[in-house]
Amino acid sequence: MSPHLSIWRWHLTMATSILHRVTGVGLYLGGLIVAAWAVSLASGPEAYAGFKALLGSPLGLLVMLGMTLSAFYHLGNGVRHLVWDLGHGLDVKTATASGITVFAFTIVATAAAWGVAYMVGAL
Amino acid sequence: MSTYRTPLSRARGLGSAKHGVGHWISERVAAVALVPLVLWGAYSVILLAQTDYYGAIHWVAQPLNATLTILLIAVSFMHMVAGLRVVIEDYIHKTLTKAALLMLNVFVGGLAGALAIFSILKVALGGA
Numbered sequence: 001m002s003p004h005l006s007i008w009r010w011h012l013t014m015a016t017s018i019l020h021r022v023t024g025v026g027l028y029l030g031g032l033i034v035a036a037w038a039v040s041l042a043s044g045p046e047a048y049a050g051f052k053a054l055l056g057s058p059l060g061l062l063v064m065l066g067m068t069l070s071a072f073y074h075l076g077n078g079v080r081h082l083v084w085d086l087g088h089g090l091d092v093k094t095a096t097a098s099g100i101t102v103f104a105f106t107i108v109a110t111a112a113a114w115g116v117a118y119m120v121g122a123l
Numbered sequence: 124m125s126t127y128r129t130p131l132s133r134a135r136g137l138g139s140a141k142h143g144v145g146h147w148i149s150e151r152v153a154a155v156a157l158v159p160l161v162l163w164g165a166y167s168v169i170l171l172a173q174t175d176y177y178g179a180i181h182w183v184a185q186p187l188n189a190t191l192t193i194l195l196i197a198v199s200f201m202h203m204v205a206g207l208r209v210v211i212e213d214y215i216h217k218t219l220t221k222a223a224l225l226m227l228n229v230f231v232g233g234l235a236g237a238l239a240i241f242s243i244l245k246v247a248l249g250g251a
Contacts, residue, residue, distance in 0.1 A: 045177075
């Protein structure tokens with residue numbers, strides 16, 4: 001393993017950085033789930049019912065929860081990266097604060113999405 | 124903003140590979156487009172989860188829904204393939220393994236993305 005990973009004290013911006021990658025790779029699976037949804041819809045009522053049953057199973061819902069957390073994290077942190085690309089917020093204090101903001105956004109947005117889904121009877 | 128490029132490279136407008144800036148900008152354009160598309164996608168997933176096959180067919184048949192779904196799939200898959208490419212390039216250093224994984228990334232992304240877009244078009248155009 002590269003020495004740069006073992007000689008640094010762990011800090012928040014390291015966690016937000018690697019989480020952006022982890023959630024991005026995880027969302028690749030999310031993209032494949034979207035493709036499976038489209039293909040099952042084009043394949044007829046039975047295939048679609050099978051797809052919905054799979055996503056609605058306990059394991060399916062767990063995967064969807066992971067996808068929701070990953071999507072909102074990657075979205076929030078992606079915007080943080082775009083702001084950095086414009087040259088703003090790169091000092092340590094601001095980067096730490098924006099990282100905490102992204103974590104808060106992830107939790108609030110995921111809770112809101114699942115709360116709405118539950119209230120409208122989508123679960 | 125500050126710049127990291129030398130005055131000469133800026134004057135010539137060229138990086139080492141002659142097209143790095145184009146890659147960088149197109150990655151960011153896709154990322155910006157995905158902000159509204161993903162929020163619309165999350166809203167749509169909640170809508171679709173409430174309905175059955177016939178509700179979903181009816182939903183996809185709406186021109187705006189079909190168009191935004193295809194855009195979401197096309198831009199996400201471009202973003203996914205571009206992102207995973209960087210991850211592979213960063214962590215895999217054996218030439219043959221790296222080349223194979225880079226190709227697999229493009230093939231899986233291309234196949235799944237094409238299947239998804241064709242499926243949406245088929246349903247939207249009434250062939251389902």
